[in-house]
Amino acid sequence: MKSIYKLSLVALAVVGLSACNQEEAVAKKVELTTEAQKEAYSVGASIGKYMSGHIKEQEELGFAVDRSLIIQGFSDGLADTTDLTEEEMQTVLQGLDKKLNDKRLEQAETLAAKAVEEGQKFLSDNKAKEGVVTTESGLQYEVLTAGEGDKPAAEDTVEVHYRGTLTDGTEFDSSYARGEPAKFPLNRVIPGWTEGVQLMNVGAKYKFVIPAELAYGDRDTGTIPANSTLVFEVELLSIEKAVAVEAPAK
Secondary structure, eight states: HHHHHHHHHHHHHHHHHHHHHHHHHTTTTOOSSSSSHHHHHHHHHHHHHHHHHHHHHHHHHTOOHHHHHHHHHHHHHHHOOOOHHHHHHOOOOOOHHHHHHHHHHHHHHHHHHHHHHHHEEEHHHHHHHHHEEEEESSSSSEEEEESSSOOTTTTTTEEEEEEEEEETTTTEHHHHHHSOOEEGGGGSSSSSHHHHHTTTTOOOOEEEEEOOOGGGTTOOSSSOTTOOOOOEEEEEEEEEEOOOOOOOOO
């Protein structure tokens, strides 16, 4: 109840601020010379940035947003003259929250089904390409640049540069974009990585196509829909061998 009520206040506040911007932005710029002015502005701006995303998502999910009524509700809330009681507003917002969650779930299920179909086709097409090798697990790899160094074991820590995309080319992660390589124990990542990087020598660059069951499976990570086949270009820079732990003397 408390979180929903907080959301209602935020929703009213942001559209009120948006209305002020639309009506007065051309006429004048706000004064931000004193600390108090900056504090007040920052509160409003942070609420606005948060709620703009919420309203945009609601519209993208197919639910119309009547901005004029939100503005009216904001004004009435400030004046404490709302036409609905606190209990009525909480009930309405609970219903809205359920509708939005149901729609999110519906969309996620649609995307997951689409990902299965697209992944299977991508794997089938990629498998037929020259130079692509498919392992027993279903992992596909292609050697882009051969290396001459050691190969890692699953327990080792590797340093890599990589770029990850969905099958449609949408990039969801890249150490190149961050400007620094990644380092992690090889047995702490998705199975497709653990298997694939062990095939590489230091200095090599491979392209991996990883079926969903060797990636995130039916989990939706936000940037990666459930059941997604993933494509990675991976460059193995170095290996830190795992330290052997001696068994205690009996």
